Amino acid sequence: xxxxxxxxxxxKRLAEVTPANLRRRxxxxxxxxxxxxxxTLAVLIPLLIxxxxxxxxxxxxxLEPTFWTSDLGSPARALRGTDTGLGHTILGTLVVDGIALLxxxxxxxxxxxxxSEYPDHPLNPSLRILNDTLNGMxxxxxxxxxxxLIVKPMGTFSGLSGGVALAFVMLPIVARATEGVLRIIPWxxxxxxxxxxxxxxxxxxxxxxxxxxxxVVTGVLIAFARAAGEAAPLLFTAFGNNFFSSTPLRYVFGxxxxxxxxxxxxxISPYREWHAMGWGAGVVLLMFVIVTFVVSRIATxxxxxxxx
Amino acid sequence: xxxxxxxAIIRAPTKPIYRRLGDAWFQTIVVGLGITIMxxxxxxxxxxxxxxxxxxxxxxxxxFLTGTTWDxxxxxxxxxxxxxxxxxxxxxxxxxxxxxxxxxxxxxxEYAPRWxxxxxxxxxxxxxxxxxxxVGIWGIFVLVPFMQNNVYLPVYFWTFxxxxxxxxxxGPPAGYNLVTATIVLALMIVPYTxxxxxxxxxxxxxxxxxxxxxxxxxxxxxxxxxxxxxxxGGIVAGAILSFGRAIxxxxxxxxxxxxxxxxxxxxxxxxxxxxxxxxxxxxxAVENLHxxxxxTVGFYLFLISLVVNLIAAWMQRRFAVAGRSI
Numbered sequence: 001x002x003x004x005x006x007x008x009x010x011x012k013r014l015a016e017v018t019p020a021n022l023r024r025r026x027x028x029x030x031x032x033x034x035x036x037x038x039x040t041l042a043v044l045i046p047l048l049i050x051x052x053x054x055x056x057x058x059x060x061x062x063l064e065p066t067f068w069t070s071d072l073g074s075p076a077r078a079l080r081g082t083d084t085g086l087g088h089t090i091l092g093t094l095v096v097d098g099i100a101l102l103x104x105x106x107x108x109x110x111x112x113x114x115x116s117e118y119p120d121h122p123l124n125p126s127l128r129i130l131n132d133t134l135n136g137m138x139x140x141x142x143x144x145x146x147x148x149l150i151v152k153p154m155g156t157f158s159g160l161s162g163g164v165a166l167a168f169v170m171l172p173i174v175a176r177a178t179e180g181v182l183r184i185i186p187w188x189x190x191x192x193x194x195x196x197x198x199x200x201x202x203x204x205x206x207x208x209x210x211x212x213x214x215x216v217v218t219g220v221l222i223a224f225a226r227a228a229g230e231a232a233p234l235l236f237t238a239f240g241n242n243f244f245s246s247t248p249l250r251y252v253f254g255x256x257x258x259x260x261x262x263x264x265x266x267x268i269s270p271y272r273e274w275h276a277m278g279w280g281a282g283v284v285l286l287m288f289v290i291v292t293f294v295v296s297r298i299a300t301x302x303x304x305x306x307x308x
Numbered sequence: 309x310x311x312x313x314x315x316a317i318i319r320a321p322t323k324p325i326y327r328r329l330g331d332a333w334f335q336t337i338v339v340g341l342g343i344t345i346m347x348x349x350x351x352x353x354x355x356x357x358x359x360x361x362x363x364x365x366x367x368x369x370x371x372f373l374t375g376t377t378w379d380x381x382x383x384x385x386x387x388x389x390x391x392x393x394x395x396x397x398x399x400x401x402x403x404x405x406x407x408x409x410x411x412x413x414x415x416x417x418e419y420a421p422r423w424x425x426x427x428x429x430x431x432x433x434x435x436x437x438x439x440x441x442x443v444g445i446w447g448i449f450v451l452v453p454f455m456q457n458n459v460y461l462p463v464y465f466w467t468f469x470x471x472x473x474x475x476x477x478x479g480p481p482a483g484y485n486l487v488t489a490t491i492v493l494a495l496m497i498v499p500y501t502x503x504x505x506x507x508x509x510x511x512x513x514x515x516x517x518x519x520x521x522x523x524x525x526x527x528x529x530x531x532x533x534x535x536x537x538x539x540x541g542g543i544v545a546g547a548i549l550s551f552g553r554a555i556x557x558x559x560x561x562x563x564x565x566x567x568x569x570x571x572x573x574x575x576x577x578x579x580x581x582x583x584x585x586x587x588x589x590x591x592x593a594v595e596n597l598h599x600x601x602x603x604t605v606g607f608y609l610f611l612i613s614l615v616v617n618l619i620a621a622w623m624q625r626r627f628a629v630a631g632r633s634i
Contacts, residue, residue, distance in 0.1 A: 025526050025529065026526060028526075028528060029526040029527055029528045029529070032527075032528040032531075033419060033527075033528075035411065036411045036412075036414055036415040036419060037415065038411075039407070039408045039410075039411025039412055039415065040411065040412045040415045040416070040428065042408050043408045043409065043411075043412045043432075043498050043499075043502065044412070044428070044431055044432075044435075046495055047431075047435040047438070047495060047498070047499070048431070048435075050438065050442070050443060050446045050495075051435075051438070053446050053450055054442055054445070054446060057449075106341065107341045107344050107345065108345075110337065110338050110340075110341025110342065111338075111341050111342040111344070111345045113338050114338045114339055114341065114342040115342070117338070118335065118338070118339070121339065123339065123342065123343070123346070124342075126346060127342045127343075127345065127346055129621075130345065130346045130349040130350070131345055131346075131349070132617065132621060133349050133614060133617060134345065134348060134349040134352070136549070136552055136613055136614075136616070136617035136620075137349075137352065137556070137610065137613055137614075138555070138556020138557075138558065138583060138609060138613060139556065139558065140556065140558045140583050140586055140587060140606070140609075141352060141356065141556075141606050141609060141610055141613075142352070144355070144356065144359075144586070144590075144603065144606050145348075145351065145352045145355055145356075148355040148359055149351075149355070168348065171345055171348070172345065175345060199330050199331050200331050200334070201330050201331050201333070201334030201335075202330070204334070205334075225437050226437065228439075229437070229438070229439025229440065229441070229442070230439070230440075231439070231440065231441045231558075231559045232440075232558035232559055232562075232583065232587055235587060235590070235591060236590050236591055239591075260439055260440075260441045260559070263441045263442070263445060264441050264444070264559060264563065267441070267444065267445040267448055267449075267563065268448070268563065275449065278445055279445065279449075282441075282442045282445050282446075285439055285441070285442060286438065286439070286442055289437050289438070289439060290434065290437075293433070293434055293437050297430065
């Protein structure tokens with residue numbers, strides 16, 4: 001255990017207890033409280049301002065029913081005031097995020113089980129390093145990877161490749177979170193299962209995982225909130241689309257629209273009407289992320305209360 | 309698991325074959341899934357390198373790294389302008405955000421009453437989840453006009469009249485520039501740095517604080533002498549991780565940095581970063597060499613992120629106290 005002793009000048013400062021010295025120290029103490037409060041306000045207020053601007057600018061667009069039911073079409077629709085909206089975008093987002101979940105959840109949880117339930121496995125140290133490496137890589141590189149692995153061989157941009165790109169974003173987070181929650185399940189629970197004659201895999205599936213269920217779900221939700229807001233990897237995988245796809249399969253195997261990517265193209269477009277819809281897309285995206293976040297928060301809090 | 313199911317499992321005849329085969333299968337599947345993740349990390353590096361091989365062959369590893377022209381028309385590529393843009397924005401953003409973030413972390417971990425601390429923590433974690441594009445649209449329609457009218461134009465005109473020799477440094481007052489991108493980047497990494505610093509401070513044992521208090525230290529002196537030195541490694545490692553986040557931050561920067569591929573960058577003139585050039589040009593790249601060069605930029609981005617992450621991991625291990633990683 002590292003023992004940290006005050007440096008020499010600090011020790012001297014504590015040793016001299018004269019009234020003047022004390023007054024100076026108390027003054028500095030109170031000044032620091034002020035500075036810390038100011039720092040907190042300086043950090044939180046600008047970020048809350050961002051949230052406020054998005055909501056106040058976007059809520060009008062969201063209140064239009066056509067925003068949810070219609071597809072975007074050409075800019076002429078917005079300029080002429082005919083039906084236009086982001087229905088196809090929201091549908092596409094659900095498809096792409098669903099594919100991402102389908103891929104990332106089993107693989108991530110599996111890798112988490114490997115790390116926590118087989119702690120002596122010789123591959124574990126390298127898995128941990130490579131998982132952290134993958135986690136630290138910018139999302140845009142994961143988009144390039146999905147482009148090279150899926151889009152190039154298929155010859156077309158697709159919802160599938162977008163889902164795979166987002167799965168690459170989620171995977172390392174899910175794996176790490178799963179390992180973390182499985183680790184805190186006491187070994188006595190596993191031993192109880194083994195003592196009853198259960199084979200190891202049933203112990204993992206029927207006692208460890210159910211006991212850690214809430215934690216695993218929380219980890220998945222956090223990973224999901226992170227991936228759902230990513231636009232960069234989707235721009236050259238899911239690509240974008242101005243219309244509803246003609247068949248359901250086209251959402252998976254053809255180019256689809258997603259909220260973050262559409263928000264980007266609306267924001268940099270030259271049309272005022274599209275800017276308004278961009279703010280609307282921002283509101284939907286923000287709500288999507290916040291709801292996911294709040295659900296995971298509530299789940300964690302319940303787990304803490306159950307522990308106590 | 310309810311009791312009936314449990315007893316059913318237990319009473320089921322457990323043939324050795326079922327036990328051994330089941331375990332073998334399960335371990336194979338789980339290890340296979342683990343290996344999938346390992347392969348992904350390796351394949352990521354390999355894909356970027358192999359798809360970006362052509363520019364490396366033509367310009368050389370260091371030639372491409374230090375090349376200052378990026379000209380798709382003449383098919384001449386070098387990544388130096390983007391590395392400069394990435395490093396300037398990330399370093400300044402970290403410098404701007406580090407002390408405020410540390411302040412929030414200290415305030416929430418040590419000073420605030422519990423109810424206030426939990427509110428601050430929730431808000432910080434929530435803000436860390438704001439998507440990059442959402443910050444970007446705010447930047448385009450709120451921050452840029454505001455900065456243009458209140459900072460860029462006044463400063464530009466002041467320099468024009470009083471110190472014209474500085475004009476090449478200040479640059480034309482385009483709203484989309486390095487300064488805007490850096491401010492937004494700082495805002496985006498603040499919650500991340502805060503959360504990591506807060507966790508490091510929370511891990512400092514109580515006895516450490518009590519000892520300092522027993523010596524007669526004031527609250528701030530407890531922080532300075534006992535808490536911050538102990539949590540130093542975790543705080544610095546967190547800052548480095550945030551720096552890595554800033555390097556890879558794509559959308560908000562791409563929307564606000566102005567996208568100019570030519571050095572020298574000026575304060576108020578357009579610039580570019582490595583992720584921003586990939587996002588902006590990848591979909592429009594028609595020349596094979598252009599596409600490959602963007603992949604190569606991705607490869608350099610991979611290398612930089614890798615180094616930054618390894619340093620952060622090393623710091624965390626190096627300063628781990630009593631077997632606990634901070």
